[in-house]
Amino acid sequence: MFKGEFYDKENSCPSRRRNWTRNHGSWFRSSCIDSRKTGFDFEIDRRPFGGASIDATGHPLPDETLKAAREADAILLAAIGSPHYDDAPVRPEQGLLALRKELNLYANIRPVKIFESLKHLSPLKPERIAGVDFVVVRELTGGIYFGDHILEERKARDINDYSYEEVERIIRKAFEIAKGRNKIVTSIDKQNVLATSKLWRKVAEEVAKDFPDVTLEHQLVDSAAMLMITNPAKFDVIVTENLFGDILSDESSVLSGTLGVMPSASHSENGPSLYEPIHGSAPDIAGQGIANPISMILSVAMMLRDSFGRYEDAERIERAVEASLAAGILTRDIGGQASTREMTEAIIARL
Numbered sequence: 001m002f003k004g005e006f007y008d009k010e011n012s013c014p015s016r017r018r019n020w021t022r023n024h025g026s027w028f029r030s031s032c033i034d035s036r037k038t039g040f041d042f043e044i045d046r047r048p049f050g051g052a053s054i055d056a057t058g059h060p061l062p063d064e065t066l067k068a069a070r071e072a073d074a075i076l077l078a079a080i081g082s083p084h085y086d087d088a089p090v091r092p093e094q095g096l097l098a099l100r101k102e103l104n105l106y107a108n109i110r111p112v113k114i115f116e117s118l119k120h121l122s123p124l125k126p127e128r129i130a131g132v133d134f135v136v137v138r139e140l141t142g143g144i145y146f147g148d149h150i151l152e153e154r155k156a157r158d159i160n161d162y163s164y165e166e167v168e169r170i171i172r173k174a175f176e177i178a179k180g181r182n183k184i185v186t187s188i189d190k191q192n193v194l195a196t197s198k199l200w201r202k203v204a205e206e207v208a209k210d211f212p213d214v215t216l217e218h219q220l221v222d223s224a225a226m227l228m229i230t231n232p233a234k235f236d237v238i239v240t241e242n243l244f245g246d247i248l249s250d251e252s253s254v255l256s257g258t259l260g261v262m263p264s265a266s267h268s269e270n271g272p273s274l275y276e277p278i279h280g281s282a283p284d285i286a287g288q289g290i291a292n293p294i295s296m297i298l299s300v301a302m303m304l305r306d307s308f309g310r311y312e313d314a315e316r317i318e319r320a321v322e323a324s325l326a327a328g329i330l331t332r333d334i335g336g337q338a339s340t341r342e343m344t345e346a347i348i349a350r351l
Contacts, residue, residue: 002191021127026317049099050080050092060095066102069272074307075103076300077276105266105274106166108138108245109280109302112232112252113264114263117325118334119345121257124229129255132234135177136252138245140266143196145242167203169269174239175211183214184236188224188244200241203222221248228252253278260292260333261321263299265306273307289339294330297347320350 016037048056048063060080069075080092099105114122114132122129139162147159171187187204190195201218207215219227221244227234228251240248252263259279266274277295285291298321305314329346330336338346 001138016070041321049077051082051085053095054085054088054090054092054329058066058090059091060090061098061102061259066099069099069103072272074272075274076296076303077274078296079277079280081280095125097145099274100266101146103271103274104141104161104268106139106269107170107267108136108140108249109177109265109267110136110138110249110252110262110278111302112136112255114256115261115322117322117328118257118261121334122255123257124232124255128230129232131233132255134232134252135181135237136236136245136249137170137174137177137239138249139166139239139241140245141232141242142166143242144287145246159195160196160243162199164199164203167241168207171200171204171207171239172210173267174237175207178214178237179211182236184217185214185219186219186235188219188238188248190221190223190244191218196241204239206337211328224248225251228255242330249278258334259295259299260331261325263295263302265299265302267306275303276309289341290332291340292333293340293344294325294331294347296343297321316351317347320347323350 047068048062049065050060053060053062053065077128080096082092085091112132112134114129118125119129135291137228142162144158144160147161149159150157171185174185174187185208187201189200191197191201204216204218208214221240224238224240225248228248232252232255235270238248238252253259256262262278264276264278266276277299278293279292298315301321304310304317323345324346325334327346328336329338329343331338331340331343
């Protein structure tokens with residue numbers, strides 16, 4: 001975890017104090033932007049989270065970590081998880097669910113964009129992924145993941161609860177994002193079967209009235225899953241509930257051919273936002289210096305834009321990433337030989 005100050009490149013004093021927290025996950029630790037070369041200055045204060053915290057304290061989200069996160073302006077989270085905890089009574093993922101709930105991180109945002117130089121990695125034909133550029137907006141603190149889970153000897157049930165207010169705020173978030181894009185929101189549900197989806201569709205229709213310049217489309221989740229493979233370029237902003245969003249956002253990540261280049265953000269209504277790569281913790285390559293840092297670096301770009309309003313700096317990082325890939329500098333997961341450090345330094349050099 002770290003707390004830091006953000007410095008204007010033109011000045012030697014802080015533009016204003018920014019507290020950032022960096023939570024270490026179970027294994028994966030990506031390199032980020034070197035402040036000495038970019039004009040970003042950080043005062044690092046790392047704290048344990050997930051597997052690292054279980055090993056140190058017995059709990060995936062210690063009180064001290066949660067307190068620091070609450071006081072931050074933004075949170076940068078490393079990937080969590082390890083097979084070591086698969087059958088353990090306390091798992092790293094419990095800390096992530098708790099952090100989302102405690103900070104009310106209700107809106108998960110995953111941009112899906114295909115880099116021109118990485119098109120060959122996609123499992124889809126080039127004509128299928130041409131023009132793909134959409135955002136998945138997933139409700140993150142309600143639904144079946146946070147309902148009651150009852151397991152009995154010969155039956156089980158999981159409760160899927162949503163209130164009008166929970167649905168309204170995530171739908172509204174999607175419309176606000178769409179206003180700055182191509183002005184199309186695709187709301188995904190299963191209203192032909194589920195009561196929660198009937199409420200979802202009703203709320204979507206009502207919120208749409210406040211955004212007359214944005215088009216609302218409805219799609220059942222099964223057909224949406226099919227369209228994401230057969231015609232992904234049709235989407236602009238997708239919004240859906242927690243379980244559907246978990247599945248569809250992972251499906252969308254396959255389009256790029258690698259998880260190593262995809263960032264994400266989770267927003268609250270009035271507290272700090274959390275930024276993290278979407279890939280796993282990769283325990284099989286821990287300590288080898290070969291992990292792809294791009295997903296983490298692009299998560300930093302999202303943080304600069306969304307939490308600090310540093311739009312130009314975010315774009316500089318994104319352009320530097322794209323230029324590095326176009327120059328053929330690639331880590332092993334995307335067909336190259338660059339190390340984590342070499343990939344990071346190539347991006348810094350192109351800022």
